[in-house]
Amino acid sequence: MDIEQYKLRLEKILDLAIEKKVTDVHFSPGRPPMVRSNGKLSALEKESALTSKDIQELAFILIPEERKEQFLSQRDIDLSFDHKNKARFRVNVYFQLNKISIALRLIPTKIRDIKELNLPEILYDIIKVPQGFFLVVGPSGHGKSAALAALVNEINHTRQEHVITIEDPVEYLFIEDKCIIDQREVGSDVQNFHRGLREVLRQDPDVIMIGEMRDPETISSAVTAAETGHLVLTTLHTNTAAQTIDRIIDSFPPHQQNQIRMQLSATILGILSRRLLPCLKGGVINAVELMIANSAIRNLIREGKTHQIDMIIETSSNEGMISLNRSLVDLVNRKLVSLEDAKLWSTNLSEFKMLLKK
DSSP, X not given: OOHHHHHHHHHHHHHHHHHTTOSEEEEOTTSOOEEEETTEEEEOTTOOOOOHHHHHHHHHHHSOGGGHHXXXXXXXXXXXXEETTTEEEEEEEEEETTEEEEEEXXXXXXXXXXXXXXXXXXXXXXXXXXXXXXXXXXXXXXSHHHHHHHXXXXXXXXXXXXXXXXXXXXXXXXXXXXXXXXXXXXXXXXXXXXXXXXXXXXXXXXXXXXXXXXXXXXXXXXXXXXXXXXXXXEEESOSSHHHHHHHHHHTSOHHHHHHHHHHHHHHEEEXXXXXXXXXXXXXXXXXXXXXXXXXXXXXXXXXXXXXGHHHHHHTOGGGTOBOHHHHHHHHHHTTSSOHHHHHHHOSOHHHHHHHHHO
């Protein structure tokens, strides 16, 4: 096939992916294009197996010319791909066994709001705060980026602010309403997250959205930005609020941990953890844990007693906090998810069973 034929094949595959509302597309040598729908992988119908040469040609269509050398030297690359103004894809191209593979995540063009995502309504109040640090966490592929986009878009429609995002790659594209929104992509607009955060404080932001915190330098800069009068929204690949606090603190050397503990206790607003479970009525549904930083939570962080955070969340539902187990039990009782799926995602099975009996 020539390059035009490869472009047509790629367009056909991505059109099918959009039509079928899949979340991910995978190109792997020796297999037909694979898609993930409702958490399950399957081959795309009527598509033949891809050779290594096929995937290399598809990769070089997706990778901009000016970044091909970077990909070949680093052996993997993150980027975004706009498909015919129908949808955007977050793309990772990588080598495995010296052959190229590709993973594409479908990013819907419409940004769903807090209510549409079935997120806790108290989030509307949390993001009204002008200063602080709020995290969305959870496993990969469970809607962290969608939740973060919903929070930023709510600010966009309700406040006159300057929002700067630093993303790798840029995923959801915001249409400015009341806010100025500058979206900076790592690799093309800025060298890396750390440098972007260092520069952002000179750009008069009110709200800073960081696509993902990947290293201690980024975490430290994000916490400092929250300390100096900004609302900072970001994500982390952790499962629970308590684990998130531990991960942040443990990423620093021992002699710096006390300082970051004090900074975090002063700036943290809350942590939302998301899980997407198969819904018995079709599609997927949200289970959440929400920690809101009250004085008890701040004291536990300051004193290094993060193992007690789960207990505070469990006993503070009157303040809007939600434990993951209560969220899962609620979904089971409402016959929206199966008991088996809820058990799989519970982080404390004995407590889950006890709550289910009440």
